[in-house]
Amino acid sequence: MQAVNFFSLTHEGLRSFFAVLGEKPFRATQVMKWVYHHGVIELDLMTDLSKDLRNQLADILVFELPTIESEQVSNDGTIKWLIRVDEKNCIETVFIPEIDRGTLCVSSQVGCALDCSFCSTGKQGFGRNLTLSEIISQVWIANRNLGYFGQRNRIITNVVMMGMGEPLLNFDNVTKAMDLMKDDLGFGLSTKRVTLSTAGVVPAIDKLANTTRVSLAVSLHAPNNPLRDTLVPINRSFPIEKLLDACRRYSETNNGDPITFEYVMLANINDSKENAHELGRLLRGFPAKINLIPFNPFPGSGYTCSSRPDLDRFREILMEYGLITITRKTRGDDIDAACGQLVGQVVAKARRHQMNAETGIR
Numbered sequence: 001m002q003a004v005n006f007f008s009l010t011h012e013g014l015r016s017f018f019a020v021l022g023e024k025p026f027r028a029t030q031v032m033k034w035v036y037h038h039g040v041i042e043l044d045l046m047t048d049l050s051k052d053l054r055n056q057l058a059d060i061l062v063f064e065l066p067t068i069e070s071e072q073v074s075n076d077g078t079i080k081w082l083i084r085v086d087e088k089n090c091i092e093t094v095f096i097p098e099i100d101r102g103t104l105c106v107s108s109q110v111g112c113a114l115d116c117s118f119c120s121t122g123k124q125g126f127g128r129n130l131t132l133s134e135i136i137s138q139v140w141i142a143n144r145n146l147g148y149f150g151q152r153n154r155i156i157t158n159v160v161m162m163g164m165g166e167p168l169l170n171f172d173n174v175t176k177a178m179d180l181m182k183d184d185l186g187f188g189l190s191t192k193r194v195t196l197s198t199a200g201v202v203p204a205i206d207k208l209a210n211t212t213r214v215s216l217a218v219s220l221h222a223p224n225n226p227l228r229d230t231l232v233p234i235n236r237s238f239p240i241e242k243l244l245d246a247c248r249r250y251s252e253t254n255n256g257d258p259i260t261f262e263y264v265m266l267a268n269i270n271d272s273k274e275n276a277h278e279l280g281r282l283l284r285g286f287p288a289k290i291n292l293i294p295f296n297p298f299p300g301s302g303y304t305c306s307s308r309p310d311l312d313r314f315r316e317i318l319m320e321y322g323l324i325t326i327t328r329k330t331r332g333d334d335i336d337a338a339c340g341q342l343v344g345q346v347v348a349k350a351r352r353h354q355m356n357a358e359t360g361i362r
């Protein structure tokens, strides 16, 4: 039997693993508690398993995690980990502490195929899907590095699938990972505290509603199709009407819970009064929350962020339509950990490595 990586297994998968060995399902409970509650990945320390079983497992169950390339801490307490997933690729995971919560921003793919015009990950193109183990490992590694294991109170209270990649284009691995985040024997987060953000892969939104329960955020960014076609090209396949229909169905399946609509504020592109009114009319009466995201510039993007007065005016107009609207704080920008900034650092770093190799400077 070839060794299996624990982190590549769902809860069900681990139970089947033990069933094949002729062990009772509660072995899965024991091992999951060790790993996800206590942060223990050494079989020798799993003292409620018999010595014989531990010996047997040593050859067939491994606990393999990706390695951390670097950890950067921002002035505001935001922490960014650069995590190596294979020889060629790194991904980034970001922890954002706030007074009443701690949010972990998790990546789902290396790069991204969607090429939204204002997103630096899109500029990198698509690398590959992350495996279940690479996704859930990000949460485990963050918990360990934050010193959570063994503590009473959670440090990571929320997970958002808003790192690199389009989570709905890596559907199976992302939904399995989110199930482990919510599982009582996993990280035990409630449905409302695990959020998937999508650029609008409409068929997968319906599939998601039938697969697992999580909060949904949608990267809307424009109030009409011609503008959205230019900013979020997947809109050409799934236009706004179809997207909102899917969002409505999703909300209905989830007890009417609101959908969060993300709207990146790009100066003179999508931030006029008219844009605000159009968005207000579009979403009026919809089970929606709106999250205005100040655009984070990166070299060569060709965009700038809306001014503060324009941002505030935009928000006020939306509130006139009865829409709950908040402006997201920019966090971690001194370490390039802000929204849409992640890959900039990876690419810059890769380039630096290459340059250093070429010049012999270390």
Ligand code: SAH
Pocket (backbone or CB within 6 Å): 116, 118, 119, 120, 161, 162, 163, 164, 165, 166, 167, 197, 198, 199, 217, 218, 219, 262, 264, 293, 294, 295, 296, 297, 298, 339, 340, 341
């Ligand atoms: N692919 C998913 C999740 C990843 S991006 C999605 O599109 O939702 C998470 C959020 O950051 C999205 O709303 C995305 O549009 C936004 N974003 C990307 N680049 C940005 C930038 N440079 N400034 C601000 N927000 C950005």
